[in-house]
Amino acid sequence: MAGETILHVGYDSMLIEIREGVLRRAGYHILSVKGSDEAKRVSAEVEADLIIIGNGGRPDERGEIVDWLARKLPGIPILVMRVSNEETYPGATVEFIGNTPSQWLQTIEKTLASQG
Numbered sequence: 001m002a003g004e005t006i007l008h009v010g011y012d013s014m015l016i017e018i019r020e021g022v023l024r025r026a027g028y029h030i031l032s033v034k035g036s037d038e039a040k041r042v043s044a045e046v047e048a049d050l051i052i053i054g055n056g057g058r059p060d061e062r063g064e065i066v067d068w069l070a071r072k073l074p075g076i077p078i079l080v081m082r083v084s085n086e087e088t089y090p091g092a093t094v095e096f097i098g099n100t101p102s103q104w105l106q107t108i109e110k111t112l113a114s115q116g
Contacts, residue, residue, distance in 0.1 A: 004049035004112055008032040009039040009065060011057030019054065022101040028108075036065040043069060048076055050112060052104075053092075055081035066091040077111050 006028050010016035013034065020032045031046050033039050036057070051069055053062050066078055070091035077093035081104075089095055094111050098104045 003027055003029070005029040005031070005047060006108070007039070007043065007046055007048040007051045008054065009036070009051065010034055010054035011061075012054070015054055015056050019052070019104065022104065023108075026105055036061055036068075039065055040068065043073060048073075049115075050108065051076055051078045052108070053078065053080045053089075055083050059083075059087050063089055063091075077115055079107060079111060 006023060008016065008019060008023070008030055010019065010032060011034065016032050016034060020030050023030045031042065031048070033042055051073070053066055062080065066080055066089045069076075069078055078091065079094045079096065080089045080092040082095050082097050085097070087095070094107060096103070096107050098107060
């Protein structure tokens with residue numbers, strides 16, 4: 001697939017830039033935001049096919065935005081990149097530890113295919 005719009009919520013500028021580049025090269029339309037507050041602000045303005053929550057923020061902050069987005073944007077899959085297996089995000093559609101771009105893309109493709 002590709003061509004879908006992804007809302008990418010990151011917490012570290014360098015990681016945001018890296019992920020955004022990988023996803024753009026794979027053919028996705030990306031709107032990247034830094035932090036949960038910015039994600040709340042733009043979420044009503046973008047028609048995303050998928051939301052990715054990066055693994056650079058505190059688990060409690062990321063958990064709060066996952067729950068908020070799941071309530072505000074039902075039906076849009078939310079992928080959460082975890083740092084460890086101890087983290088859990090009940091509002092997420094998919095949780096994964098993805099350390100490589102190929103893992104990110106595979107998880108995104110599987111999730112989008114399951115929604116179609």
